[in-house]
Amino acid sequence: DGGITQSPKYLFRKEGQNVTLSCEQNLNHDAMYWYRQDPGQGLRLIYYSQIVNDFQKGDIAEGYSVSREKKESFPLTVTSAQKNPTAFYLCASSISLGRNSPLHFGNGTRLTVT
Amino acid sequence: GDSVTQMEGPVTLSEEAFLTINCTYTATGYPSLFWYVQYPGEGLQLLLKATKADDKGSNKGFEATYRKETTSFHLEKGSVQVSDSAVYFCALSAQDSSYKLIFGSGTRLLVRP
Numbered sequence: 056d057g058g059i060t061q062s063p064k065y066l067f068r069k070e071g072q073n074v075t076l077s078c079e080q081n082l083n084h085d086a087m088y089w090y091r092q093d094p095g096q097g098l099r100l101i102y103y104s105q106i107v108n109d110f111q112k113g114d115i116a117e118g119y120s121v122s123r124e125k126k127e128s129f130p131l132t133v134t135s136a137q138k139n140p141t142a143f144y145l146c147a148s149s150i151s152l153g154r155n156s157p158l159h160f161g162n163g164t165r166l167t168v169t
Numbered sequence: 170g171d172s173v174t175q176m177e178g179p180v181t182l183s184e185e186a187f188l189t190i191n192c193t194y195t196a197t198g199y200p201s202l203f204w205y206v207q208y209p210g211e212g213l214q215l216l217l218k219a220t221k222a223d224d225k226g227s228n229k230g231f232e233a234t235y236r237k238e239t240t241s242f243h244l245e246k247g248s249v250q251v252s253d254s255a256v257y258f259c260a261l262s263a264q265d266s267s268y269k270l271i272f273g274s275g276t277r278l279l280v281r282p
Binding site: 059103113145154157162163 | 200211212214260263264269270271272273274
């Protein structure tokens with residue numbers, strides 16, 4: 056089955072540690088995205104990538120970093136500079152970076168930093 | 170800037186009741202409009218979409234009509250089931266933006282047997 060796999064489902068870290076969230080897709084999609092979801096709020100875009108070796112900042116990129124070395128993979132690193140990292144993180148992909156290209160989402164990683 | 174406003178939840182209904190979840194938007198030009206659904210502990214799934222004025226998107230008994238004159242995209246279903254319990258997000262993709270989906274804050278629906 057084609058889809059997006061995020062791992063792990065739950066992640067716990069101590070404050071001051073960097074942590075990397077995994078996102079893999081086998082849909083052969085060019086575009087990939089990372090969103091953050093907080094309780095009672097909509098999704099906010101962290102980073103997106105149109106193609107391998109290229110990525111752009113979204114609305115809330117501070118304290119995060121990404122890489123896109125392979126088409127299938129778009130890992131997100133939450134650094135110690137992110138002031139409020141506890142949240143639900145969603146990875147998504149689409150065929151292309153077009154406004155009529157629907158997003159396919161993974162099942163998310165819930166990160167808790169204490 | 171562009172934005173999406175949804176009715177606050179939770180919306181609690183009995184099985185087989187009629188559902189409306191209101192969504193209005195602010196955007197220049199003609200955005201594309203979407204409804205996504207999120208079941209507990211999962212990511213979002215596209216429910217339906219409409220890309221131009223007066224289009225009606227439909228899927229799984231849900232439907233929404235793109236109303237340019239009222240800048241609205243209300244979600245409706247004639248008879249809800251317990252399995253429809255989820256969080257519903259309205260979203261837009263602006264005409265001048267090729268990448269960014271702008272989401273509403275979500276509306277939680279709870280359907281009781």
